[in-house]
Amino acid sequence: MLREWIVAIVMILGAAFMLIASIGLLRMPDLFSRMSATSKAATLGAGLVMLAAALYFSESGITLRVLAIIVFLLLTVPVAAHMIGRAAYFDGVPLWKGTLIDDLRGHYRTSDHQLVRDAAESPEFAIPEGEEGDDFFN
Amino acid sequence: MDIVLPTAILLLLILSGFAPFIQQAQPHRAGLLMAVLPAGLFLTLLGRLSAVLAGQVFTYQLAWAEALGVRFSLYLDGLGLLFSLLILGIGALVLIYGGSYLHGHHQLGRFYAFILLFMAAMLGVVVSNNALTLFVFWELTSISSFLLIGFDHEKEGSRFAALQALLVTGGGGLAMLAGLVLLGQIGGTYEISQLNQMADILRASPLFLPAFLLILAGALTKSAQYPFHFWLPGAMAAPTPVSAYLHSATMVKAGVYLLARLSPIFSATPEWQTLVTGFGLATFLAGALLAIGQVDLKKLLAYTTVASLGTMVMLLGWGSDLAIKAAMLYLFSHALYKGALFLVAGAVDHETGTRDVSKLSGLRRAMPRTALAAGLAALSMAGLPPALGFIAKEVMYETTLAAQPVSGWLTAGALIGNALLVAVSGLVGLKPFFGAAGQTPRHPHPAPLSLDLPPLLLAGLGLLGGLLPMTLAAPLVQASAQAVLIQPLKVKLALWHGLNPMLALSTLTLALGIGLYVGWQPVWGFTARLRWLGRFGPAHAYQVGLENLRRFAAWLTYRLQNGYLRFYLMTIILTTVALAGLAYLRSTNGLILRNDWGAINFYEVVLGVLIILAALTITRTRSRLATIAIMGIVGYGLALIYLLYGAPDLAMIQFAIETLTVILFVLVVYRLPKFTRLTSPPARLADFLVAMTGGLLMTLLTLIVTARPVVPHISEYFLQNALPLANGRNVVNVILVDFRGFDTLGEITVLALAGIGVYALIRLTIGRRQVIIPPAEEE
Amino acid sequence: MTIFLLNVLLALAWSALSAQFDPPNLIFGFLLGYLVLWLTVRGENRSYFTRVPRVLSFMAFFLKELVKANLNLAITVLRRDMNLKPGVVAVPIDLPNDAAITLLVNLVTLTPGTLALDVSSDRMMVYIHTLNASDPQEFRRYMQEGFVRRVKELFQ
Amino acid sequence: MQTVLLPLLIPLVFIVLTLFAWNAPRLQRMLSLFGSSALLLAALSLLAQVQTGEIAVTQIGNWPAPYGITLVADLFSAIMLTITGVVAVLVAIYSLEGIDENRVAHGFYPLFFALLMGVCGAFLTGDIFNLYVWFEVMLMASFVLMALGGERAQLEGAIKYVILNLTSSALFLSATGILYSVAGTLNMADLSIRLPEVNSPGLVTTIAMLYLVAFGIKAAIFPLFFWLPASYHTPPVAVTALFSGLLTKVGVYSLVRVFTLLFLTDVAFTHTVLLVLGGFTMVVGVLGAAAQYDMRRLLSFHIVSQIGYLLMGLGLYSRAGLASTIFFMAHVIAAKAALFLVAGIIRRVSGSFDLRRVGGLYRDQPWLAILFLIPALSLAGLPPLSGFFGKLALVRAGLAQGQYAIVAVSLAVSLLTLFSMTKIWMEAFWKPIPEKAPSQNREAGYKFSLVFPALAMGLISVVLGVLAQPVYGLADQAAGVLMQPALYAAAVLGGLR
Amino acid sequence: MGSIILHLAARYLMPLLLVFSVFLLIRGHNEIGGGFVGGLVAAAAFILYAIANNVQEARRILRVHPRALIASGLLVALSSGLVGWLTGKPFMTGLWLKDPLPVIGKIGTPLMFDVGVYLVVVGVTLLIIFTLAEE
Amino acid sequence: MNIEVLYFLALAMISLGLVLAFIRLVRGPSLPDRVVAIDLVVALAIGIIASYAILFDQPAFLDVAIIIALISFLGTIAFAYYIERRV
Amino acid sequence: MTLLLAIVIGVLFTVGLYMMMRRSLTKVLIGLMLLGQAINLLIFTTGRLQRAKPPLIPLGAEQISQSADPLPQALILTAIVISFGVTAFALVLARQTYTVLGTNDMNELRDTDIIPKYHPESVPEEEEGL
C-alpha cells in the first residue's frame, strides 16, 4: 500500500512538472524563454513518471530499463535543445523585448555558421531579424 | 470432302504472299503469269457445272474454332459456282489488265498481292457454308478493298475514300456479325445449308426479326444500297482495274450474294419483301438519278452500278421464281458488261489522260479495239438485242409485270432506270469513240493488247450469251436460281420471245433512252444545278457525322482527361461513395449502428480530439514545416492510441517512422516551393464537401462493421501456436516473420525498390533543367 | 583505454536493456559493443581515470540544482506576471576537453531556467540563456563556481 | 519441389542477382534473358500441371490454410502467368537495344524483375492481403520504371500515376481491413465460404464495391482510368509495352478473382455494375483514342477501351463470358504490346511518335507496314486474327445472356477501334512524309532485338486466331474452374471444412 | 553542421543506437521490437552521424554501399525461405535449432529472415537519406 | 480514497499539458517554437506511456518509451538542420 | 471509444482527401500520408478494440487467450512500412518534378493529359529520348 502511495505521489509530481512546463511553454514571451523553461522540465517530469513505473513494478529488469530510458533522455534532450536554440538564433527568431542582455548578438559568422568569441562589429555577423508571427493561418 | 475449294483459296493466298517477289523477278509478265492460277481454277470449277446443275454439292470441312461456332466449312452449289466463276474469270482478266495498266508503278507488286488476297477472300465468301467463316472472308474483302481503294495513298482523296468504304462496309459487317450469331444461336448451328432448312423454326423465335435486320444491314452496306451507296462512287479513287473488279463485278455483289444465300430463311416473311424490295427500289432510283449529271466515265459507271445493284436487290426482295431467275440473269449480264466498260474507261483514261466524257470523242480511229469492246458492252448495257442484256431486261420486265399488286410501280421504275442505262451506255460506249476527235491531255494511241483483250473478252461473252443463251447463260442461271430457291427450276432463255408486252416496254425504253442521250447536255446541266441537294444526302451525313464524332471525341476526352488531379480524385471519391452507398442501401433497411460504444476515458478523448484538431489545422496551414510538425502530432497521437489498445509494436514503429519521415521531409522540402493559396473559397468548399463524403463513408463503415457480432478470427490460431510451433512470444512479430512472413518478403521488396527508386531518380535525370529555387520564407 | 571503458559501458547498457546481468549477456554485450566501436570510434584513444567520488558528489550537486531550479520555474510560470528577466549571457570557460564541454552544456540545459545555446568555436566561451539575468555578472560567477568548476574537477 | 512457387521465386532470385551485378550492365542484360526465360519455362510447366483443371496449391511456411499464406494456381492463374512469361521474354529482348545504358546503370533490370515478381505474386496468391502486398511490389516497381530517366514528361506522368494508384491502394487496404473484420479471415478460399454466411448481404456488397473501385482504378476502367492516359506514353517504349501487357491486366485479374470467388451474394447488382462500367469504358476509351495524335497516347487510350471488353465478359458472369475475357486477355496483351513495340520502331525510323510529323512509311517500309498491320487489325477485331475470336466469343456470350445493349456497344466500339487504327495507318504509313518531319533514320529501327519481339507478338495474335479452338478451349476450361468456387476452396482448404 | 556539441554527442550516441538496434532485432521475436524497427534505429545512428559530421564520413564508417546492404538483406531473407524449400518442405518453413543459444535464444530461419529485414531496412533508409543529403 | 484516482489525476495533468503544447504548436509563431512544442509533446508522450504502463499493469509498454527516448531527438535535429540550411 | 475513433477516421479521411485535391504537390503528398494514417486506424478499429492487452505471451505461459487481435496489427505494420517506402519515393519524385519542371502546381502539370487539339498550334516540340 505504501509503495502504491509513493508511486502515485512520484507520478503526480512528474505530471506536475510536465504541466508546469506546458504552462511555461504557452505563457513565456519568446522562444528562448520557452526553451529555458520547458523541454527540460518536461524531461524531468517524464523521468519521474518513469521512475514511478519502476517503483510500481519494482522488478530489477524493469527498473534497469527505466533507468536506461532516463539516461537516454538525459543524453539526447539537451543536444536537441541546443540544436534548435542555435538554429533559431541563426534564423533570426527575435528575443523578447524585455530581454536584459544578449551576449550572443553579432558573434555568429553567417558564412560558415561559426561562433566567434571576439567578433568584430561587421555585416559579416549580422543576422537579419525574423518577423514576429507568420502566415500559419490565412 | 472436296479438296479443290480450300486448295483454291489457299493457293490464291499463297500466290498473294509471293506476288511482290514474282513482280520483282518478272516485272513485265508477272500479271500474265499469275493470271494462270485463277484461270486454271476457273476452268476447274467450270468443269463442275454439269454436276452442280444435276444438284450435286461439293463440300469441305475442317475444324477451326468449334467452341465458338467457327468451322472452316465450304460448300459449292449453283449460286456459289456462278459467283466463283465471275470472281476467278474476271479476276484473271484483271490481273492481266492491271499488269499493263499499272506498268512501271513502283507498288505494282502490292497491287497483285491485294487483288489476289481479295480474290481469295471473295471466293471464300461465296463458298462458305459456315456463317462465321463467311464473315471472316467478308471482312477480309473489306480490308483488301481498303488497301486497294487507297492504292494511290499519297492523295488525300484516296485515303478518304478508302476509309469511307471501310467504315461503311465494316460497320454493316459488325451488325451482320451480331445477326449471324443470333441466327446461329436460334438455330443451334452456324452451317448455312442447315439454317436454310429450318426457316420455320427460326422464324418462331422473337430474335428472328432482329437477326434479319442486322444481317440486312450488312448486306445493304456491302452492296452499296441506299442510303449507304455513297461509298461506292468514292471508291472510284482506286485504279480502274480495281473498280472494274471490286466495284462492279464482285465485291459489291457480295451483299446480293448474301441476300440470295439466306433468302430461303427470310424470303417468306413480309418484312423481307417490304424492306429488301423497298431498299432495292430506292437504291435503283437513287443510282439512276445520281448518274445523271456525271461526266466522269468512272463516276457515271459507278452510279449506274448502284442502280443495277438496286435492281438485283429489288428482284431478290420480290423473291418469286421468276424474280430470282431475273436477278441471277441480270447479275451475270451486269458483271460482264460493267466489268468490260470499266476496263474500257481505264484504257481510255490510260491513253488520253482524261475520263471526262464531255471532252472525249472520235477515239474509234485511234483506239479501234477499245471502241469495239465499248460498243459491245454498251449494247448489252442498253439492253439491245442480240446482247445478253436484252434478255435480262426482258425477263426483268416479265417479273415486274407479274408482280401484283405493285406491278405498275415496279414496271414504271424499271422503265425509267433502263432508259437511263440506254442513255449512259450511249455516253460511255458511243460518245467517246464517234464524232470528231476531241482535245485530250494526251494524244491517244491504241491501247496495248493487254488492255483491250480483257474488255473485249467480257463484252464478247455478253454478246455471245445473248446469241447462245441456252448454252452460255441458262445453265449458270438455272444452277444458281435453283440454289437460291432450294428447288429445281427449269430455266429457258431466248433472244426472241415473240411480240409481247415486254418487247413493247423494251421499245419504249429504247426510245426514252435515245431521247435522253440526244439531249444529255441540257439535262446534265440542269442536274448540275441541283448539286446542293447533296448537302442533305447520306454522303454529307457521313462526313458531318465523322467530323462530329471527332469533335465529340475531342470534347469528351478533354472534359474527362482534363489533367486536373483534383477532378480525377473527385471522380474516384464520388464513384466510390455512390457505388458503396447504392450497394448498402439496396439490401438493408437503414443503417445498423452500434449503441454500445464501449467505455471511454477522458485522456482518450483528449487524444482523439487533438488528432482531429491537428488534422483540421493541416487544412488551414500555409507553412510547410508547421504542417510536418502537426503531422507529427497526428502520428504520435495515433501511436498512443495503438499502444493503449494493445499494440506496442505498432506504436514503436509509428514513433520511429514519424521521426524518419520528418528527416526525409526536411531533406526534401527545402527544395520545394512554399505553399500558396491557389484555389478559390467556393472550390475549396466543394473539395471539402466531396472529401467529407469519403470521410463519412469510412466513419459509417467503421460503425456498421464494429456493430456486428465478433466472428471467429484466424488470429486465434496465431495466439495459440505462436510459442509452441513458432518459438516466439511476440505474436505480432511471429506473424510478421513466420505465419505471414511472405507478406514481409514482399514488403521488404517494396522498400528495396523505393530505395533504388530514390537513388535512380536523383542520380539520373535526363530532362534536367536548371530551376532557380526561391528561398523558403514562409516561416 | 576510453574505448575499453566505453565498451564496458555498452556491455552494461546491453544488459540493462535486456534486464539480465548474467555472464552470457555481459559477454555478448561486450562483443557487440566491441563490434560497434570498431565500426564507429576507431583510431581515437585517450586516457581515462575513474573518479567515482567526484562523480557522486557532482551528482548530488546537480540534483540539488535541479530541484531548486524546478521550484523556481514553477513559481515563475504560475505567477500572474511571471516577473521575467531573461537574457543571453556569455560565460567564459576553461575546460580540458570536448567531453567536458558537452557535459557542461548538457547539464546547464537540463537545468530548468537555463539553456546553453552554443559554445564558441575556440571552446572558450559558452553562451547561456537564462530566465534570471537581472545581474549578468552574478550569473557568470554562479555558473563558473558551480557547474564549470565541478565539471572541471570531474575531468582532472 | 513446388512449381507453384517458381514464377514468384525466379524474379526474386534475379532481383538479387541483378542487384549484385549493379555495376555490370552487360551481365544484367544477360541475366534478364535468363531470368525471363526461366520464368516462362516455370509458367509453362505450371500450365502443363494444371491444364486438366487441377488446382495447384502450396502453403507458404507450411502453415495450414487459412492461417498461413497460400499460393494457388488454377488454370486462369497459370494462363496469366504464361502470358506474363511471354511478355517478359520479349520485352527483355527488346530492352537489349530499347533501353539505354543509363537506365540499366540505374537499376532498370532489378525493377524489371520486381515488376514481374509483383505481377506473378498477384496471380498466384490465395490471400487477399498478400495480394495487396504484391500489388504494392508491382506498383513500386512500376513507379520507378515510369520515372526512371527523369525526363520531363516522365516525371509529370509519374506524379499522377503514383498518386492515383496510391489512392487505389488506399481503398484496397481499407476494404481488406473491413473484410477481415467482417469475415475474420484473409484467405480467399476461406472467405468464399465465410462471406455467404455473413448475414448482412448489403455490407458484403458494399465491400465488393470498394474492391471494385480499388481494382477498377488499377484496371483503368471508367471513370477511374485517368492515370493511364496521363502517364503510359511517357516512359521508354519497352516499359510501356511491359505495362500495357501486365499492369492493368493484374487489375482485371483481381476483379475476375474476387467477383468469381468472393462476391457472389448479389450478382444481379454487382455484375450489372461491372457490365455498365465495361460499356462506358469501351466507349470513352476509344473516343479518347480517336482524339489523339501521339501514337503512344492513342494506344494508351486503347488499353482503356479494351479493358471494357474484359470487364464485359466478367459482367456477363457466365462460363462463356469468363472464357471470352480470358481469351480476350491473351489477345489484347499480345496485340497491344506488339503495337507499342512497333510504335517504338516507328519512332526510331521516323524520328517521332506524333502522327502529324511522320508519314511515307508504307511507301518506304513495307515490312514495318506488315508489322503494324497485323496487331492493328487484330485489335480492331478483324478476322482471322485473335481479336476477331475474342470479339466473337464476347458477342456470343453477351447474346446468350440476353445482354443486347452491351453487345451493341462492343460492336460499335470495335468499329471505332478500326477507325483509330486506320488513323495511324493513314497518317504514318499512307500519308506522304510531311514537311515538318524530323530526320529519318532507316537503319535504327531494324535491329533484331527490336523487330523480333514486335514480330513475335504479332505472330502470337495470328496463332491465337488460327489456333482459336485449343486456346479458347483452355480459356473455357479455366472459366469452368472459375465458375465453381467450391473447387478452389476445396483445393486450398483441403479437408479442413 | 558546425555544432561541436552535436559532433560530440554523435560519438557516444551512435554506438548506443547501434547496440540498441541489435537489441531490438534479437529480442523482437519474444518482446516488442524486431528487424524492422531495429533496422530503423541502426539507420538512425548513421543518419545522426551524417548530420553531425557529413555524409562522406558516415559512408566511410558504414564501409559498404547501402545498395549492397539491400542486396544482402534480400539474399538473407530469400535464403531463409529457401532452407525449408530445399529440404522438401514448403518455402519459408521455419526450421529451428534444437537448443537455444545464450542471449539470443532459439535460432531458426524466421530469425534469419528478420536479419534480412534488418539489413534491407538499414540499406534502404541509408540509401535514401544519403542520396538526398549528398545532393 | 482510491489510489487509482491519483493515477488518473496524473494522466489528466499530462493530458492538459498536451492541450497546451498543441496550442503552442499551432500558434507558433516561429518554426523553432513549433519544434519546441513537438519536443514537449514527445516528453508528454513518454509520460503517458509510463502512466499507461502503471494504469494497465503492462511493463511491456515501457519498451516503447525507449525508442522515443533514443530516436525522437533526431527529428528535432533535422528541423534544426533545415532551419540552418535555409538561412 | 469506437465512436470517437470512427469520427477520427472520418476526419482523417476527409482531411487526407481534401489535401490531395490541393494544387500544391506537397500538399497532395501530405494528404496521401494522412490517408495512410486514416487507413491504419480504420484497420485497427475495425479489428476490434481491446484495451491494453498486447498479444505478448507472458513468460511461463504457452499461449494467450484474451488479447488484442494480433493480425490487424501485423497488417498495419506491413502497411506502415510499405507506405513509408512509397512516401519516400513520392516525396523525391515531387522534388525532382519541381526541379525539372519548375512548378509544383498540379494545375500546371497537365501536359501529359490534355489532348493535342487543345494544345496551341498542333505539332509539339520533339520528344526527349525514347
Ligand code: NA
Ligand atoms: Na516485433
Ligand code: NA
Ligand atoms: Na517488428
